[in-house]
Amino acid sequence: MQTKIGEAAARGRPRSETVRLAVLMAVDDLLVEEGYEAMTMKGIAERAGVGRQTVYRWWSTKAEILYEACVVDAGRDLAAGADDPGDLDAFRRRVAGFLASTDAGASYLALLAAAQLDPAVATLMRGGDPVRAAACEALRAAPGDDPDDIDDAVAALLGPLVYAALTGP
Amino acid sequence: MQTKIGEAAARGRPRSETVRLAVLMAVDDLLVEEGYEAMTMKGIAERAGVGRQTVYRWWSTKAEILYEACVVDAGRDLAAGADDPGDLDAFRRRVAGFLASTDAGASYLALLAAAQLDPAVATLMRGGDPVRAAACEALRAAPGDDPDDIDDAVAALLGPLVYAALTGP
Amino acid sequence: MQTKIGEAAARGRPRSETVRLAVLMAVDDLLVEEGYEAMTMKGIAERAGVGRQTVYRWWSTKAEILYEACVVDAGRDLAAGADDPGDLDAFRRRVAGFLASTDAGASYLALLAAAQLDPAVATLMRGGDPVRAAACEALRAAPGDDPDDIDDAVAALLGPLVYAALTGP
Amino acid sequence: MQTKIGEAAARGRPRSETVRLAVLMAVDDLLVEEGYEAMTMKGIAERAGVGRQTVYRWWSTKAEILYEACVVDAGRDLAAGADDPGDLDAFRRRVAGFLASTDAGASYLALLAAAQLDPAVATLMRGGDPVRAAACEALRAAPGDDPDDIDDAVAALLGPLVYAALTGP
DNA sequence: GGATAATCGAGACGGTACGTCTCGTCTTCCT
DNA sequence: AGGAAGACGAGACGTACCGTCTCGATTATCC
Structure with a gap:
């Protein structure tokens, strides 16, 4: 070779x-x-x-390792069904399942939290948040007018799911 | 005496x-x-x-100290205005300001994140989350039918705000 | 009163x-x-x-307490027999018994050792070593010519006894 | 290889x-x-x-370090002259000089004292007392009948020297 | 096929926070 | 005022992990 x-x-x-x-x-x-x-x-x-x-x-850090372990699986677990690209409710259910039931979901929540406590991890997550990327794509595919502020739309879509996963048991 | x-x-x-x-x-x-x-x-x-x-x-831990420092101020900063008890939008603005601009808000976010990474902190926050308590009260005072699941309602109310604060700049 | x-x-x-x-x-x-x-x-x-x-x-220190506890008993235990003031062999036996078998003897050995390791204790023992005092008196009462150097004579008298007590089981 | x-x-x-x-x-x-x-x-x-x-x-302890530092030098300083193997007076002078004037001698006296105050140090010294070993060898080489009790003989030989060093200035 | 070079497991190294211990001092109430 | 209780600032204890380094051994490419 x-x-x-x-x-x-x-x-x-x-x-x-x-x-x-x-x-x-x-x-x-x-x-x-x-x-x-x-x-x-x-x-x-x-x-x-x-x-x-x-x-x-x-x-360099455990966060970097976890990030690599997370992104590999997140793509698979999150885009799994890929049922109807325009169905936001289906996307919501998929994300909820991802956060609650998969190892990659647990890793993602840990990284989200770690980013809050350690600037180095924040930098790592800033660029490539796999869940945020999926949410942006789902929003673009969904029917209806594009929102004015993409950040607000993502927060409205993911916020309740992530909050429930963070505070839930 | x-x-x-x-x-x-x-x-x-x-x-x-x-x-x-x-x-x-x-x-x-x-x-x-x-x-x-x-x-x-x-x-x-x-x-x-x-x-x-x-x-x-x-x-015992830095989380405990931060929690004590946080709850003292959170009550003050969060219930400050208390304009119209039934105005959920006003409450939303108040929480957003609390999370974005106050020391107690930063402490709260740090504790929320730390609870995700350390079971001991999770136990600490489980019982007495001051923001969640304020949200429950605001929901009760708001007009309209009481929601079936209080947890869902809180997630819908606080989720986008907390998510934005966590991922924001 | x-x-x-x-x-x-x-x-x-x-x-x-x-x-x-x-x-x-x-x-x-x-x-x-x-x-x-x-x-x-x-x-x-x-x-x-x-x-x-x-x-x-x-x-001020544990050494001081021990010293006070020691001198009280040392006088009693050491001068106990008081058989023949001039009999150095009897004195030797009395000292050996004191060092090996009495609480005050153990305290004395501990203080002697502590004086070696801590200058403050050394100062404390310099002035009032009860065993040395007894040895000086025994030497003075013994028949025979007074030795040239009292320090040498005391070392010759007490040295073997103390050394045996220090290194013994 | x-x-x-x-x-x-x-x-x-x-x-x-x-x-x-x-x-x-x-x-x-x-x-x-x-x-x-x-x-x-x-x-x-x-x-x-x-x-x-x-x-x-x-x-594990400072005593262990001191012991290692002591034995290395003790062998050198103590057996240095090695003039006449059978001359006990020469040996006495050598030991007196070792105890009074060398760093290793000071270490040895400190260890002897520490052994009295701390059982762990006592165990350390019980086995390998370099001065005692030298004394045993000197006694064996000296002319005259072997003593009945080696412990007594060592105490008679080293006792006055060690006692003088312990209580001296 | 031998030289070169980067990886791997292992573990010693200087550094620093951990949580605990005792020090000697202090501040309070009680006798 | 003496005494018991216990909080206080200080600092050493022994342990854990940090990130770096230095070994011998391995595994590839290059000359």
């Missing part, structure tokens, strides 16, 4: 995909078992059976 | 109100200056000019 | 002899039970059933 | 000899400057320019 034309030749041992997946799974598991606050870089490395430096080589 | 009847005589040196206020103010200041995540019990004690053990004697 | 003529009238509540004895007994007990290092002012006060400030009012 | 047969391959970063020596020197210095009682694990780490955890990784 050859390297793609135009790519710098990758010298040295290539990154282990096994390690990447082991870390992402470890983060998912630990979030459920211990919660975000109790989760540590040390614990993640040990759970994944991986050296600590190896984790730091590819991610 | 020296001590109230039925009250145990207070033995030993009484708790210093000065210290209590210094700690609450320190927490308010540090939350604004450094953020919740960077705030530490050590830092709070030093900022308040108080021994570390003295802080631990009265509060 | 009246105050003695020529003495300043003792105003206020007089010092409680009960408290003094309770503290001295507590120190003796705690030395045996927990050892000198583990003994604390707080622990002494609690064991004696006495306020902490009350202990500090009359003594 | 890379690793000796039967030896486990040393994994991870090897222990820093620089750190070990820095800590031992810091202990020696602090004992002289501040005394044993005032010496703290925190202070040792700071003086050595070393993390606190690094000290705890290799030693």
Whole structure:
């Protein structure tokens, strides 16, 4: 197998995909078992059976790892049905299910909360919030006049769902 | 009269109100200056000019301190206007201003987020959420039929406001 | 009851002899039970059933308390037999028994050690070492020419006994 | 050949000899400057320019560090002359000089005292007392009949010297 | 096929917050 | 005034995790 034309030749041992997946799974598991606050870089490395430096080589913080683990699954879980692109009520039900019942939903809520407490995480989430992106798309596809302020519309659509998930049991 | 009847005589040196206020103010200041995540019990004690053990004697975690600092101000800032008890739009504006512009609002958002990441904080907030309490009261006073599910009604009322505050700038 | 003529009238509540004895007994007990290092002012006060400030009012350190508890008993235990003032072998046996078998002996060894580690205790012991005093008296009463250097003579007399007690089981 | 047969391959970063020596020197210095009682694990780490955890990784207590610093030097300082193996008076002079004038001698006296106050230190010293070991060897080499009780002989030999050093200026 | 280079597991390193302990002082009420 | 109770500022305790570093071992590409 050859390297793609135009790519710098990758010298040295290539990154282990096994390690990447082991870390992402470890983060998912630990979030459920211990919660975000109790989760540590040390614990993640040990759970994944991986050296600590190896984790730091590819991610800077636990939030970054969780974000990567989250976006992969969020696309799948959220766009799952993809029933009627214009049905906002169906989208609402899908988001509610995502937040309440999936690992990726729990990760997303944790990241949303962490972004509130740590500016570094806020920067991470600012650009690529997968749920917000899905909401924007659903709003665009929905019939009716485009709202004046997209932010208000998203808040009206997602706000009650997210609030219920945050304060719910 | 020296001590109230039925009250145990207070033995030993009484708790210093000065210290209590210094700690609450320190927490308010540090939350604004450094953020919740960077705030530490050590830092709070030093900022308040108080021994570390003295802080631990009265509060277990920074969340507990912040909660006490928050509820005191929340009642004042939130119920301030109290213009028309039945005007939900006025209540919405008041909450939006509280979340966006007051120290107590910032504390409240931080606690809401921290509750998502730390089960201990969740327990703390479960019982006495001052904003939720105000929302329940506003809903009760508003004209119109009482909603079937109070939780849904609160989510519809506060959700967009809180979501906007969480994801806003 | 009246105050003695020529003495300043003792105003206020007089010092409680009960408290003094309770503290001295507590120190003796705690030395045996927990050892000198583990003994604390707080622990002494609690064991004696006495306020902490009350202990500090009359003594500055645990060494001072132990010293007072020691000298009272040392005189009794050491001069007990008082058989033949000139018999150095009898004195040796008496000292060995004192160091090995009495509470006051244990206290004395602890103070001797503490003096080595803490200059404040060293100052305390410099002046009034009860065992050294007894040894000097025994040497003076013994027949034979007075030694040139009293320090050497005391070291020759007490050294082996103290060393054995220090390193013994 | 890379690793000796039967030896486990040393994994991870090897222990820093620089750190070990820095800590031992810091202990020696602090004992002289501040005394044993005032010496703290925190202070040792700071003086050595070393993390606190690094000290705890290799030693449990300040006594353990001092012991390691002491035995290294004691062997050198004590067996230095080694003039006539059978000359007990020469040995006495060597020990007296060791106790009075060397850092290792001061460390030894501090450990001897600490062993009296703290059972953990006593256990540490019980096995490997370097001065006692030297004394046993000197006695064995000395002409004359072997004593009935080695403990008595050591006490007679070292007792006066140690006692003088303990109570001296 | 040997040199080069980046990855991996392991773990020591300096640093810092944790929550607990005792210190010695203080402030209150009670006797 | 003495004494018991207990809050106070201060600071060391031993532990945990932080992020960095330095090892030996492994696994790829390049010459």
